[in-house]
Amino acid sequence: MKLTNIDMNMLQAVTDLKKVPDGAVNIRLNGEAVVRSSSPNIEIRSRTDGRPGFEVEVKAGTRGEKVHVPVLVTQDAYKEKVYNTFIINEDAEVEIIAGCGIHNSCGADSQHDGIHTIIVKENARMRYVEKHYGEGSGSGKRVLNPHTEVIMEKGASAEMEMVQIEGVDDTRRTTVAHVGEKANLKIIERLLTQGQQEAESDIEIVIAGQYGNAQILSRSVAQQKSQQVFRAALIGKTACTGHVECDSIIMGQARIQSIPQLDAEDAEAVLTHEAAIGKIAGEQLIKLMSMGLTEQEAIDLIIEGFLR
Amino acid sequence: MLKLEDIWMQVESENGENREILRGINLEFNTGKLYGITGPNGGGKTSLAKVIMGIYKHTKGRIFLNGEDISHLSITERAQRGIGYGFQQPPRFKGLTIGDMLAIAAPDADPKRRRLQLRAVGLCPEDYLDRDLGPGLSGGEMKRIEMAQLLLRDCKVSIFDEPEAGVDLWTIQKLIALIEGGYKHNPDKVAIIISHNENILPICDEIIVLEDGMVTDRGTANQVWHLIRDDIECKVRTRCQGDLEYEIDQY
Numbered sequence A: 001m002k003l004t005n006i007d008m009n010m011l012q013a014v015t016d017l018k019k020v021p022d023g024a025v026n027i028r029l030n031g032e033a034v035v036r037s038s039s040p041n042i043e044i045r046s047r048t049d050g051r052p053g054f055e056v057e058v059k060a061g062t063r064g065e066k067v068h069v070p071v072l073v074t075q076d077a078y079k080e081k082v083y084n085t086f087i088i089n090e091d092a093e094v095e096i097i098a099g100c101g102i103h104n105s106c107g108a109d110s111q112h113d114g115i116h117t118i119i120v121k122e123n124a125r126m127r128y129v130e131k132h133y134g135e136g137s138g139s140g141k142r143v144l145n146p147h148t149e150v151i152m153e154k155g156a157s158a159e160m161e162m163v164q165i166e167g168v169d170d171t172r173r174t175t176v177a178h179v180g181e182k183a184n185l186k187i188i189e190r191l192l193t194q195g196q197q198e199a200e201s202d203i204e205i206v207i208a209g210q211y212g213n214a215q216i217l218s219r220s221v222a223q224q225k226s227q228q229v230f231r232a233a234l235i236g237k238t239a240c241t242g243h244v245e246c247d248s249i250i251m252g253q254a255r256i257q258s259i260p261q262l263d264a265e266d267a268e269a270v271l272t273h274e275a276a277i278g279k280i281a282g283e284q285l286i287k288l289m290s291m292g293l294t295e296q297e298a299i300d301l302i303i304e305g306f307l308r
Numbered sequence B: 001m002l003k004l005e006d007i008w009m010q011v012e013s014e015n016g017e018n019r020e021i022l023r024g025i026n027l028e029f030n031t032g033k034l035y036g037i038t039g040p041n042g043g044g045k046t047s048l049a050k051v052i053m054g055i056y057k058h059t060k061g062r063i064f065l066n067g068e069d070i071s072h073l074s075i076t077e078r079a080q081r082g083i084g085y086g087f088q089q090p091p092r093f094k095g096l097t098i099g100d101m102l103a104i105a106a107p108d109a110d111p112k113r114r115r116l117q118l119r120a121v122g123l124c125p126e127d128y129l130d131r132d133l134g135p136g137l138s139g140g141e142m143k144r145i146e147m148a149q150l151l152l153r154d155c156k157v158s159i160f161d162e163p164e165a166g167v168d169l170w171t172i173q174k175l176i177a178l179i180e181g182g183y184k185h186n187p188d189k190v191a192i193i194i195s196h197n198e199n200i201l202p203i204c205d206e207i208i209v210l211e212d213g214m215v216t217d218r219g220t221a222n223q224v225w226h227l228i229r230d231d232i233e234c235k236v237r238t239r240c241q242g243d244l245e246y247e248i249d250q251y
C-alpha cells in the first residue's frame, strides 16, 4: 500500500519521519494497519481480544530500540476507537513514537479515540512521545480523545511527552498512572489551542510504592477564543515524592483553568505543585522588538520556545 | 549621527500626577567616539536610553538618526535602522536558548561568529549555547549574554546600560577591551555606555552627567570625574542627613 502526499505530510508532522522507518513499526491509516513489521526484539501483533488495535511487546533486556506506531486519519468524517497495549518487559530500554494526525476537509467531524495500556515492567525504561496534529479545510471538527493507562512496576522509569501541536478542535485527554516501588514517571504535556478549540486534560498519578517519584510538567498556550481545562492530581500513598508544574500563556479571549491537586496519605509523602497563568511578559516582547523583530514575530517566537 | 533635541519625558506616578523624568535633553552623538552617561540612581539614564530605543515615548522634542527624524518610529523600526540597546535588567525567557537569542541578534552571521562572541564575553559556547535563557542563569551571566548580543548586532548606535552590573572584574576588563576595540575611532559607529564604573568611564571620550532628568555636566573623564564624585557624595550625605533629621523629628 502506498502512502499519498497528504499521508506523508501528516506522518512527518506527528513523527518527524520523512519515510517509513526501519525496525518495529505500525502505521494505521483510516482504520487499517497499512504498514506493520516487528523486529527481533519488538513484536507487534493483533490483539487477542479481537478489538481493533494492536499489542506491542518489547523483549526483556532490549537496549536502545525504537518503535513507531503513528495513526493517520485522512478519510473525511471518519470515526474510530482503537485499543493499543504496550508491554515493556524487565530491564528493557525502548522509545515509543506514537502520535496521531487527522486530515478532515468536510463538514462532519472526524474522531480518533486511542485507548492505551502501557505496562513498564521491573527496571525497564521507556520514553514515549505522542504528537497530535490536525489539518484540513472542512468545518467538521478534528477530535482526538486519548485515554492512557500506565503501570510502572518496581524500579521502572518512564518519560512521556504528549504534545498537541495544532489543528485539533476538540480533545479530552485522560491519563491514569500507577507508580510502584522506586519507580519514576515523568509526564510532560505541551498544548496549543487556537480559535474555538477546546482541550481538557486530566492526569491522575497514584504513587503506591515506597520511594516512588512522579512529575507532571505542563506548558500550554491558549489563543483567541480557545479554552483549556487542566487537572493534575498526585496521590501519595507511601513515602514518595511528586511534583506538578503547570505553566500557561493566555492570549486574546481565551480561558484557561488549571487545577493541581495533591493528596498525601502518608506523612512521608512529599508532594508539591506550582501553577502559573499569565500573558506574555511585555518586557520579553520589547526585548525582541529592540532586536529588530516585529511584535507578531516576537509573539510567535516566544510561544514556539515556550512549547518546545 | 544621533541627535536629541529638547527631549522631555514624563510618567504617571501612583497618585495619578505626571512626573517629569527627562527635562529638556539636548545631546549630539558623533561617530568614532565613545560616550559615557553617568549620574545618581534615578537620574534618568535608563529612561533616556529607552526613549532613544522607542521603548518609552517622549512627550516633547525630536530624535534624529543621520538627519532622519525617527521620533515616531516604532521600536522595531528603530532597531532595523541600527539602534541597539543592551538592557540594564535583561528579561528571561522560558524555552529560548542563548543560541536562539544570538541567532535573533545576527540571523545572517556565521554560527562560528556567534560562538566567538560568546567566548569573547567569557562564556564557553559548548556549555552555554543550548542553555535556556531562563531562571537558571545568574545575573552576571545574563548581563554577559546581553552584551554578546548587542556586540554581535553590530549596530550604528549601541547603548550599553551598566554593562558592569553583577559582572566580575575580569569580565569587566574584557568588556572594556571589546567596546574600545569595536567602537573607539570607528568612523561608522557610536557607542553610549551608561555606567557608574571607575574603569569604564575613563575610556569614554566624553562623559555626560544626568541628574534629575537634566544634563548637569559634561566633559572628559578628567574634567568631570571629581565633579561626579564630590557631587554625588555630597548629595548622598545631605539627603541621608535630611532623612535622619526627619526621623529624629518623628520620635
Ligand SMILES: Nc1ncnc2c1ncn2[C@@H]1O[C@H](COP(=O)(O)OP(=O)(O)OP(=O)(O)O)[C@@H](O)[C@H]1O
Residues within 6 Å of the ligand: B011, B012, B021, B039, B040, B041, B042, B043, B044, B045, B046, B047, B048, B088
Ligand atoms: N516605567 C516607569 N514608571 C514609573 N517611573 C519610572 C519608570 N521608569 C523610570 N521611572 C522613574 O524615572 C526615574 C529615572 O529612572 P531611570 O531608570 O531612568 O534612572 P537611572 O538613571 O537609570 O537610575 P539607575 O542608576 O538606578 O539605573 C526614577 O525616579 C524612576 O523611578
Ligand SMILES: [Mg+2]
Residues within 6 Å of the ligand: B045, B046, B047, B088, B161
Ligand atoms: Mg538605569
